[in-house]
Amino acid sequence: EGKRCGEILLSDEGSTASCPGITITEKTIEITAPGIYQVSGSLDGGQLMIRCKGNVGLVLNGISVLNPHGPAISVEDASHVQLWLTEGTENHLVSGTPVEITGQPDDSGEEISGAAIYLRDTLSIAGTGTLIAEGYLHNAISSTDHVVILDGNLRLTAVNHGIRGKDSVTVTGGKITILSGNDGIHSVNNDQEDAITGAIRVTGGETAVKWCLN
Numbered sequence: 001e002g003k004r005c006g007e008i009l010l011s012d013e014g015s016t017a018s019c020p021g022i023t024i025t026e027k028t029i030e031i032t033a034p035g036i037y038q039v040s041g042s043l044d045g046g047q048l049m050i051r052c053k054g055n056v057g058l059v060l061n062g063i064s065v066l067n068p069h070g071p072a073i074s075v076e077d078a079s080h081v082q083l084w085l086t087e088g089t090e091n092h093l094v095s096g097t098p099v100e101i102t103g104q105p106d107d108s109g110e111e112i113s114g115a116a117i118y119l120r121d122t123l124s125i126a127g128t129g130t131l132i133a134e135g136y137l138h139n140a141i142s143s144t145d146h147v148v149i150l151d152g153n154l155r156l157t158a159v160n161h162g163i164r165g166k167d168s169v170t171v172t173g174g175k176i177t178i179l180s181g182n183d184g185i186h187s188v189n190n191d192q193e194d195a196i197t198g199a200i201r202v203t204g205g206e207t208a209v210k211w212c213l214n
Helices: none
Strands: 004-010 022-025 028-031 035-044 047-051 055-067 073-077 080-085 090-095 117-119 122-127 130-135 141-143 146-149 153-158 163-165 168-171 175-180 199-202 206-211
Touching (some): 055 073, 117 122, 122 141, 130 141, 141 146, 146 163, 163 168
Parallel strands (some): 004 035, 028 047, 047 073, 055 080, 080 122, 090 130, 122 146, 141 163, 168 199, 175 206
Antiparallel strands (some): 022 028
């Protein structure tokens, strides 16, 4: 278990943090030190960014982050990021502005960072709360490494893929509902020397996918 660092309160009037390792610039909240942070409040037109060496845990206590221009949560550098969905809470993360979900070209070979949750590292999601992630610029959840869903109630909407883990996607529990313009769950890694693609493993939970293809 990582070090418990403190609380982050999101607010359009000015976000605050009760701990070091946080840089707040207008509506960008940047985490620069590993540890576990409790996050609450709402932010319209802002972003949570993680840029540090080490593991980061975000305990989501009913947050809302809407970013019309990019990811609501963007992880530029970290070893492993875990999102913990607090019981009884609803957490809403949006990239872009709402559009109709229709079939989109598959651009999985490109690293496009317009997902509601975007990482250059491994992501795991646990807890019994609800996560609503809407990717109107690209995917709902996108990682260049691994995505692991351990638990939680996930409701995902995306113009492209619902969940993309370039190296792998693993689902062991939780309830996942996906509306997407392309794959509900997608994993392909064309960077491997032997052209081995990514892996998708679903061993538990409930997963329902509705995709809208032209």
